[in-house]
Structure formats: structure tokens, C-alpha cells
Amino acid sequence: MSVKSKNLSPGKGEQTRALILTAALELFAVKGYHGASIDEIARKSGISKGLAYHYFQNKKGLLRAIVDHGFAKLDDLMASALTITDPLQQIIVILERTLTATKKDEHFWRLYFGLVLQGDVWAEFGAMFNEMFQQYSLHFEHLFEQIGAADPRAEAHILGALLDGIGLHLLIRGDAYPLEQVKNRLIVYYSQMADAKQRKT
Amino acid sequence: MSVKSKNLSPGKGEQTRALILTAALELFAVKGYHGASIDEIARKSGISKGLAYHYFQNKKGLLRAIVDHGFAKLDDLMASALTITDPLQQIIVILERTLTATKKDEHFWRLYFGLVLQGDVWAEFGAMFNEMFQQYSLHFEHLFEQIGAADPRAEAHILGALLDGIGLHLLIRGDAYPLEQVKNRLIVYYSQMADAKQRKT
Amino acid sequence: MSVKSKNLSPGKGEQTRALILTAALELFAVKGYHGASIDEIARKSGISKGLAYHYFQNKKGLLRAIVDHGFAKLDDLMASALTITDPLQQIIVILERTLTATKKDEHFWRLYFGLVLQGDVWAEFGAMFNEMFQQYSLHFEHLFEQIGAADPRAEAHILGALLDGIGLHLLIRGDAYPLEQVKNRLIVYYSQMADAKQRKT
Amino acid sequence: MSVKSKNLSPGKGEQTRALILTAALELFAVKGYHGASIDEIARKSGISKGLAYHYFQNKKGLLRAIVDHGFAKLDDLMASALTITDPLQQIIVILERTLTATKKDEHFWRLYFGLVLQGDVWAEFGAMFNEMFQQYSLHFEHLFEQIGAADPRAEAHILGALLDGIGLHLLIRGDAYPLEQVKNRLIVYYSQMADAKQRKT
DNA sequence: TATGAATGAGCCTTCATTCAT
DNA sequence: CATGAATGAAGGCTCATTCAT
Numbered sequence: 001m002s003v004k005s006k007n008l009s010p011g012k013g014e015q016t017r018a019l020i021l022t023a024a025l026e027l028f029a030v031k032g033y034h035g036a037s038i039d040e041i042a043r044k045s046g047i048s049k050g051l052a053y054h055y056f057q058n059k060k061g062l063l064r065a066i067v068d069h070g071f072a073k074l075d076d077l078m079a080s081a082l083t084i085t086d087p088l089q090q091i092i093v094i095l096e097r098t099l100t101a102t103k104k105d106e107h108f109w110r111l112y113f114g115l116v117l118q119g120d121v122w123a124e125f126g127a128m129f130n131e132m133f134q135q136y137s138l139h140f141e142h143l144f145e146q147i148g149a150a151d152p153r154a155e156a157h158i159l160g161a162l163l164d165g166i167g168l169h170l171l172i173r174g175d176a177y178p179l180e181q182v183k184n185r186l187i188v189y190y191s192q193m194a195d196a197k198q199r200k201t
Numbered sequence: 202m203s204v205k206s207k208n209l210s211p212g213k214g215e216q217t218r219a220l221i222l223t224a225a226l227e228l229f230a231v232k233g234y235h236g237a238s239i240d241e242i243a244r245k246s247g248i249s250k251g252l253a254y255h256y257f258q259n260k261k262g263l264l265r266a267i268v269d270h271g272f273a274k275l276d277d278l279m280a281s282a283l284t285i286t287d288p289l290q291q292i293i294v295i296l297e298r299t300l301t302a303t304k305k306d307e308h309f310w311r312l313y314f315g316l317v318l319q320g321d322v323w324a325e326f327g328a329m330f331n332e333m334f335q336q337y338s339l340h341f342e343h344l345f346e347q348i349g350a351a352d353p354r355a356e357a358h359i360l361g362a363l364l365d366g367i368g369l370h371l372l373i374r375g376d377a378y379p380l381e382q383v384k385n386r387l388i389v390y391y392s393q394m395a396d397a398k399q400r401k402t
Numbered sequence: 403m404s405v406k407s408k409n410l411s412p413g414k415g416e417q418t419r420a421l422i423l424t425a426a427l428e429l430f431a432v433k434g435y436h437g438a439s440i441d442e443i444a445r446k447s448g449i450s451k452g453l454a455y456h457y458f459q460n461k462k463g464l465l466r467a468i469v470d471h472g473f474a475k476l477d478d479l480m481a482s483a484l485t486i487t488d489p490l491q492q493i494i495v496i497l498e499r500t501l502t503a504t505k506k507d508e509h510f511w512r513l514y515f516g517l518v519l520q521g522d523v524w525a526e527f528g529a530m531f532n533e534m535f536q537q538y539s540l541h542f543e544h545l546f547e548q549i550g551a552a553d554p555r556a557e558a559h560i561l562g563a564l565l566d567g568i569g570l571h572l573l574i575r576g577d578a579y580p581l582e583q584v585k586n587r588l589i590v591y592y593s594q595m596a597d598a599k600q601r602k603t
Numbered sequence: 604m605s606v607k608s609k610n611l612s613p614g615k616g617e618q619t620r621a622l623i624l625t626a627a628l629e630l631f632a633v634k635g636y637h638g639a640s641i642d643e644i645a646r647k648s649g650i651s652k653g654l655a656y657h658y659f660q661n662k663k664g665l666l667r668a669i670v671d672h673g674f675a676k677l678d679d680l681m682a683s684a685l686t687i688t689d690p691l692q693q694i695i696v697i698l699e700r701t702l703t704a705t706k707k708d709e710h711f712w713r714l715y716f717g718l719v720l721q722g723d724v725w726a727e728f729g730a731m732f733n734e735m736f737q738q739y740s741l742h743f744e745h746l747f748e749q750i751g752a753a754d755p756r757a758e759a760h761i762l763g764a765l766l767d768g769i770g771l772h773l774l775i776r777g778d779a780y781p782l783e784q785v786k787n788r789l790i791v792y793y794s795q796m797a798d799a800k801q802r803k804t
Numbered sequence: 805t806a807t808g809a810a811t812g813a814g815c816c817t818t819c820a821t822t823c824a825t
Numbered sequence: 826c827a828t829g830a831a832t833g834a835a836g837g838c839t840c841a842t843t844c845a846t
Contacts, residue, residue, distance in 0.1 A: 012809080013808090013809070016809080016810095029318075030319065030320050030321060031235075031319065031320070031321040031322075032233055032234070032235055032315075032319050032321065032322070033233070033236075034232075034233050034234075034235035034236040035233075035234075035235040035319070035321050035322070037835080037836060037837080038836075038837060038838080039835085039836070039837090047810080047811090048810065048811045048812065049811090049812080049837090049838085050810070050811060050812070050813095050838090050839080050840085051809075051810055051811075053837090053838065053839075054808085054809065054810075055809095058837085058838085059836095059837065059838090110318045113314060113317075113318050113369075114315055114316075114318050114319055115315075116314075116369075116373060117230075117311045117314050117315050117369075117372055117373065118231070118232065118233050118236070118315055119231050119232075120231060120232040120233065120236050121233070121236070133373075150386075150389070151382065151385075151386050153379065153382060154379065154382045154383050154385070154386035155386065157367075157370070157378075157379060157382075157383050158363070158383060158386060158387065160366070160370065161362070161363055161366030161367045161369075161370055161383070162359070162362055162363060162366055163366070164365075164366040164369055164370065165361070165362030165363055165364070165365040165366025165367075165369070166358075166362045166366075168314075168317075168318075168362075168365050168366070168369070169358070169361065169362055169365065171318055172317060172318065172334075177358075178354065178355065178358060181352065181354060181355045181358075182355050182358045182359060182362070184352075184355070185351075185352050185355035185356065185359060186359065188351070213826090214826080217826085217827095238818075238819060238820080239819075239820060239821085240818085240819070240820090248827080248828090249827060249828045249829060250820095250821090250828085250829070251821095251822085251823085251827070251828055251829065251830095252826070252827055252828075254820090254821070254822080255826070255827075259820085259821090260819095260820065260821090414805090415805080418805090418806095431720075432721070432722050432723060433637075433721065433722075433723040434635055434636070434637055434638075434721050434723065434724070435635070435637075435638075436634075436635055436637035436638040437636075437637040437721070437723050437724070439839075439840060439841080440840075440841060440842085441839085441840070441841090449806080449807090450806060450807045450808060451807085451808070451841095451842090452806070452807055452808065452809095452842095452843085452844085453805075453806055453807075455841090455842070455843080456805070456806075460841085460842090461840095461841065461842090512720045515716060515719075515720050515771075516635075516717055516718075516720050516721055517717075518716075518771075518775060519632075519713045519716050519717050519771075519774055519775065520633070520634065520635050520638070520717055521633050521634070522633060522634040522635065522638050523634075523635070523638070535775075552788075552791070553784065553787075553788050555781065555784060556781065556784045556785050556787070556788035557788065559769075559772070559780075559781060559784075559785050560765070560785060560788060560789065562768070562772065563764070563765055563768030563769040563771075563772055563785070564761070564764055564765060564768055565768070566767075566768040566771055566772065567763070567764030567765055567766070567767040567768025567769075567771070568760075568764045568768070570716075570719075570720075570764075570767055570768070570771070571760070571763065571764055571767065573720055574719060574720065574736075579760075580756065580757065580760060583754065583756060583757045583760075584757050584760045584761060584764070586754075586757070587753075587754050587757035587758065587761060588761065590753070615830080616829085616830070619830080619831095640814080640815060640816085641815075641816060641817085642814085642815075642816090650831080650832090651831065651832045651833070652816090652817090652832090652833085653817090653818080653819085653831070653832060653833070653834095654830075654831055654832075656816090656817065656818075657829085657830065657831075658830095661816085661817090662815095662816065662817090
């Protein structure tokens with residue numbers, strides 16, 4: 001019975017941890033890492049300040065947990081896209097899913113854009129991040145090669161810039177942003193690129 | 202006489218003011234608004250903490266001065282581009298000058314990207330910023346209309362996203378970023394768009 | 403049956419209690435009472451923080467247990483020395499055993515020297531300690547009377563100062579301290595004092 | 604005039620600094636380094652907590668200033684004693700002045716005894732302290748050589764132990780300690796030692 | 805016995821801001 | 826114009842202690 005009673009509140013600890021993470025993510029996103037205080041995070045989580053330090057070593061540690069989780073999700077997203085064999089379809093799917101993710105995980109991406117240029121705080125994530133960045137870039141390049149783009153490398157960087165740029169504007173403008181219109185236009189663009197190749201062949 | 206003596210060292214005050222602004226810009230850019238302290242800014246400027254409050258009302262006031270100045274420069278850049286009559290040429294020039302400016306005023310753009318999503322600090326600049334943003338967007342749209350783009354509005358947003366996206370990556374990767382390659386590819390893209398129209402006419 | 407099972411692992415509780423005491427003693431000794439935390443003590447003992455409060459009421463209670471035990475050992479040492487009838491021999495034995503104890507119970511004596519002057523923490527032990535102190539002093543005085551010292555009271559205080567002074571230096575310098583040399587010199591000194599009397603008689 | 608008005612409160616800063624040092628010394632002495640809080644020190648100094656950090660970098664920095672000053676005073680004391688040519692007289696003077704200093708700078712010596720064994724805090728002073736310690740020890744040894752002691756090295760360590768031991772007891776017992784009696788007895792002891800040599804010669 | 809989640813007070817430190825000079 | 830002493834609030838973090846399990 002005692003075993004059962006333990007299972008009655010399964011992962012109480014995990015729940016609390018998640019609570020803190022969620023509150024921290026939002027506050028970090030809106031006010032920035034330095035602008036958000038542990039006190040505020042604790043208050044928003046409905047816990048005491050001290051408990052936050054039971055679950056995370058540091059304010060930095062909290063950030064690390066958030067960033068790690070966010071990047072893991074991004075990696076999953078990309079990994080799942082890799083299973084698509086047609087290069088054009090893969091590009092379109094990446095475009096769609098990435099931008100959908102931006103809207104869904106708004107807080108995380110707000111945090112990401114707010115920190116990525118901040119040498120101060122980002123330092124320790126820089127390495128991991130750059131690796132991912134470059135890996136995606138190479139993969140994009142390969143996709144554009146398959147499609148028959150004139151300059152696959154440039155095209156890969158352009159796609160990267162578009163994803164970040166549109167994501168940024170999406171966060172700034174919210175629902176006022178004409179996402180569908182923009183996405184459709186890009187799909188047309190990439191489709192034409194793929195078409196041109198097929199005609200050549 | 203007092204007037205003359207003031208003119209003898211023209212703008213000593215202005216010089217000090219500029220010194221503070223420069224130091225503040227760099228520190229705000231690298232460590233974020235909340236991460237940089239007035240003390241540090243004063244030290245970097247070679248002045249006393251108190252003097253900073255002689256030239257600026259506030260930490261916020263300092264930021265305001267920096268942002269105002271940065272936006273004025275951006276406005277100048279755009280205004281000068283407007284004098285170009287050929288739409289394609291204007292697009293190309295905007296592309297080039299904006300990205301060149303990003304490299305030259307790196308600190309300002311680092312600050313911009315770091316704050317633009319931060320409701321906390323950015324609040325008071327949001328209005329002015331959004332106005333500029335929208336105004337440029339409309340102007341871009343007009344340019345693409347002239348060029349004969351299929352969806353001028355989407356194309357305008359795409360250009361905006363590209364400018365911000367490439368700018369962001371430029372700041373992240375520094376000289377490792379293949380700016381010329383990317384720029385050339387975009388120029389080709391926009392030239393073809395313009396060509397298509399001319400052929401139609 | 404429950405009694406038997408308790409006796410099967412004799413003093414499991416006692417063992418744990420001792421474990422905690424040992425860890426606490428070392429940490430209190432090295433980092434001071436205020437500098438060592440219950441958390442650290444529990445970790446060093448290999449038990450949970452909560453369990454420490456099962457065995458000891460308090461952080462203060464932990465210290466009390468340590469000090470009580472240490473003083474009891476010192477009392478045993480002195481009591482066993484009292485059985486020696488010849489005063490000179492007793493002085494020599496006290497000298498030797500006390501300094502040997504200092505080396506053996508290094509942690510306790512480190513703690514003792516660290517707290518004895520600290521009104522804050524030592525307050526509650528002061529009474530007991532002063533009583534012992536004075537009692538020993540009187541006993542020393544009596545010994546020096548028997549030996550025929552010129553000023554037994556002064557000589558008693560000198561012996562006390564030597565024991566604490568040498569003990570302190572022993573803890574500071576460790577094995578680098580020339581303990582044997584110093585001890586021998588003192589034995590010579592006290593032997594001469596005793597000799598002088600006998601010649602008189 | 605403005606120059607004069609500046610001189611009206613000469614060294615106001617120094618005064619405040621000294622105020623803080625005095626308060627800190629007393630609190631560190633009585634409650635130990637870890638037991639005394641900056642808040643308490645500031646309150647006792649009649650200043651704000653923040654100001655303490657204007658004058659000292661750290662809590663450690665405060666301690667460093669105190670210890671440096673205390674050791675400098677001790678060094679002065681010893682240096683002035685060195686000018687005495689007769690070795691016996693020098694020993695007697697060192698004995699007297701050291702113990703007088705202990706009573707006068709009670710707080711510092713309380714602090715010293717409280718920290719000297721605390722690896723945690725004392726670490727950074729250990730080197731400087733050990734150097735002084737050893738230097739004095741060698742000097743004492745030399746003095747006892749001149750006096751013709753049988754074992755100068757042991758005698759030097761004994762003197763050192765006596766100074767620390769008596770100092771410690773002086774701090775513990777206060778005015779109840781029979782300092783004069785003890786001192787006189789030691790003077791007799793060292794005088795006899797010197798006499799013995801002269802008779803030999 | 806034993807655990808570790810949870811709390812709240814307190815600690816060291818930083819910081820924006822003011823003010824006398 | 827210029828300095829830097831001074832303040833008070835707040836921030837990150839630690840810690841002794843309690844309690845449900």
C-alpha cells in the first residue's frame with residue numbers, strides 16, 4: 001500500500017520541475033535572461049525561491065535546461081523531416097514545420113533570438129548551436145544540389161536566413177503577419193527551381 | 202567671451218556625450234541592456250558614474266539616445282536609396298547598403314536583435330519601430346509592384362525577412378559568412394524577376 | 403523478537419550517529435561551525451539531511467555532542483594521569499599524553515581552538531569549560547607545590563600555556579614541528595626543578 | 604576657498620573606512636568570520652550595506668585589510684624590539700610588549716586565534732603568516748644561542764608557545780588572568796639562564 | 805529509520821540613482 | 826562639468842529546519 005501511495009502522485013518532483021521550467025522560459029523570453037529574476041520565476045511557479053535551487057543548480061542551470069530541451073525539440077523536428085525522400089517536398093515540409101514550431105514554441109524562440117547574439121550568456125551554448133547550425137546548412141546545401149539549384153550553398157544560406165527572418169517577424173507581428181501568403185510564395189519559388197531542373201533532364 | 206571660449210573647444214560636452222554613447226552601445230550590445238551596468242559604462246568611457254547622469258537622465262535615457270541615433274541612421278540609409286529611380290536598382294542598393302551597415306554598425310544591430318523581442322525594455326520603442334517597419338514594407342511592396350512581381354506583398358515581406366535573417370547570421374558568423382555569394386544569388390533572383398516583366402511588356 | 407532483531411545488528415543506530423559525528427567534527431574543525439552546513443555534513447556521512455535531525459535536535463546539538471565527547475576524553479586522560487603518585491612523573495605524563503592526544507584527535511583540537519574565543523557559539527560551553535580549566539589549574543598548582551616550585555601558581559599557568567601553545571603550533575605546523583626536542587627540553591626543566599628541592603631536603 | 608572647504612573634512616573617506624574596519628574587526632573577532640554578516644558590520648559602522656562595498660571589494664577583502672594591518676603592527680613591535688642589544692633584555696621586552704599588545708588589540712588576537720586553524724578562510728594568509736612565524740622563530744633561536752641556552756631551537760619554540768599560550772589564556776580569562784605573576788616567573792627563568800652562562804665565562 | 809521535497813529567512817553582492825562638493 | 830561618497834532596493838544563492846511519505 002505504501003508503494004501505491006507513492007505512485008499516487010507520480011513524478012511529483014518532475015511536475016514541479018516542469019512548472020519551474022515553464023515559468024522560467026516565459027520570463028526569460030519576455031524580459032531576457034538578466035531581466036528576469038529567480039524570485040519572479042518562483043512566484044510565477046507558485047513555489048518558494050529556495051525550491052528552485054533544489055531542482056536547478058543555478059540560474060544558468062535553469063537556462064541550460066531550457067535551451068537543451070528546446071534544441072532537442074528542434075533536432076527532432078529536423079530528424080523527422082529527413083525521412084522525406086523528395087528534396088522539394090522536404091524543403092517545403094521543413095519550411096512549414098519550422099514556422100509552425102515558431103508559433104507554437106513562441107517563448108523558446110523569443111528567448112533564442114534574444115540570446116543568440118549575447119556573448120555574455122550564450123557563450124556556453126555557442127558550440128552546440130554552431131554545430132547544429134552548420135549541420136543543417138550542409139544538409140540544405142545537399143537538398144538544393146539534388147534540386148539542381150545554380151548555387152546550392154548560397155541557396156542554403158538563403159533558406160536559413162528566411163527561416164530565421166520570417167520567424168523573427170512572426171514573433172514581432174504575431175497574427176498580423178501574412179504567414180500563409182509568404183509561405184505560398186516561397187513554395188512557388190522552390191517548386192519552379194525544381195521544375196527547371198526536371199525540364200533540363 | 203564666454204561664447205568664444207565655448208567655441209574654442211568645440212563641443213567638448215558633445216565629445217564626452219559621444220564617448221558615453223559609444224561605450225554604452227558596445228556594452229548593451231554584448232551583455233544586453235540588463236546585463237550592462239552604469240558603472241561599467243562609466244569606467245569604459247573613462248568618466249565618473251555621476252557624470253553619466255549629467256548627460257543622460259537615465260539608463261533608459263541612454264538606451265533611448267542610442268536607439269534614436271541608430272534608427273536615424275537607418276532612416277538616412279533608406280532615404281538616400283529612395284532617390285534611385287529604377288526599382289530593381291533600388292532593391293539591390295538597399296540590399297547592399299543594409300548589409301554593409303550591419304557589418305559597420307555591428308554593435309547597434311546586435312543590440313537591436315537582442316531587444317526587439319523583449320517586451321520589457323522595447324515597449325517604448327515598439328511604436329516608432331513598427332511604424333518604420335510597416336513604412337518600409339509598403340515601400341518594398343510598391344517596388345515589387347513596379348517590377349511586376351506575382352505577389353508584391355509577399356515579396357516585400359520576403360525581402361524584409363532576408364534582410365533581418367542575413368543580418369542576424371552575419372552577426373553570428375562574422376567573416377565566416379559567405380555574404381558576397383548570398384548577395385549575388387539574390388541579385389540574380391531579383392534581376393530575373395525584373396527581366397520577366399520586361400519580356401512580358 | 404523485535405528486541406532480538408535489534409540486537410542482531412548491534413547499534414546500527416549508534417553507528418550512524420557516530421558516522422554523523424565524525425563527519426561533523428571534521429567539517430566543523432576545518433571550516434568552522436558557521437562555515438560548515440548540515441547539508442555538507444549529511445553528504446559526507448552518506449546519509450540524508452533529514453536523518454541528521456533524527457539523531458540530533460539541532461546544529462547546535464551536534465556541536466554539543468561533539469564537544470561533550472571531546473571533553474569527556476580529555477577528562478579521562480587527566481583522570482588516568484592522577485593515579486601517578488610521583489608529581490614530576492605525573493607532570494611529564496600529562497605533558498606527553500596531552501600532546502599525543504592533540505595529534506590523535508587533531509580535528510577536535512582544531513575545533514576547540516577555533517571556538518574557544520568565539521563568544522557567539524562557545525557561550526553555552528563556557529561554564530563547563532572554565533570549570534575544567536580551573537580545576538586542572540589547581541591540580542597543577544598542587545603538583546608544583548609538591549615539587550617545591552618557587553611560585554606554584556605561576557608555574558601552573560605556565561604549564562597550561564605551554565600545553566595550549568604547543569598544541570596550537572603542533573596543529574599549525576603538523577609533522578614539521580620539533581615536538582620531541584621541545585618535550586625533552588621541558589622534561590629537563592621540570593626535572594631540574596624537582597632535583598633542586600630534593601637537594602634542599 | 605573651494606580647496607579649503609575640501610580640506611575642512613580631511614580624509615572623510617579614510618574615516619569611514621576606518622569605521623568599517625573597526626566594526627568588522629570586533630564582529631569577526633567575537634562571532635568569527637562566517638558568523639558575522641556584512642549587514643551587521645554596516646549597522647555597527649552606522650553606514651549602509653552598499654557603502655561597505657565601496658571601500659572594500661569583498662567580505663574577504665575586508666578581512667584581508669584587517670589581517671594586513673594587524674600583522675603590520677606585530678611586525679613593527681618586533682622590529683622595534685630588535686634594536687635592543689642585550690639578548691636577555693630583548694627577550695624580556697618581547698615578552699612584555701607582545702602580551703601588552705594582546706590586551707590592547709584584544710579583538711585582533713581573538714580573530715587571529717579563531718582563524719589561524721581554519722584552512723577554509725586562512726588559506727590565503729597562511730603563506731605570509733608562516734614566513735613571519737618562521738622568521739621570528741629563527742630570531743628567537745639566535746637570541747637563545749647568545750644567552751647560552753642548552754638547546755636554543757627548543758627554547759625558541761617554547762618561547763613561541765608561551766607567547767601564544769599565555770595570549771590565548773589572557774583572552775579567555777581577561778583580567779582574572781595572573782599575568783604579572785606569570786611574567787615575573789618567566790623573567791626569573793630567562794635571567795637564570797643568562798646568569799648561568801656568565802658564570803661559565 | 806530514512807528520504808528528500810519544501811520553506812523562509814538571511815547572506816553576499818550589485819546596481820541605478822542622488823547629492824554634497 | 827565633474828567626482829565619488831552614499832543609499833536602498835533588489836538579485837542570486839545558501840541554509841537550518843520541517844514534514845509528508
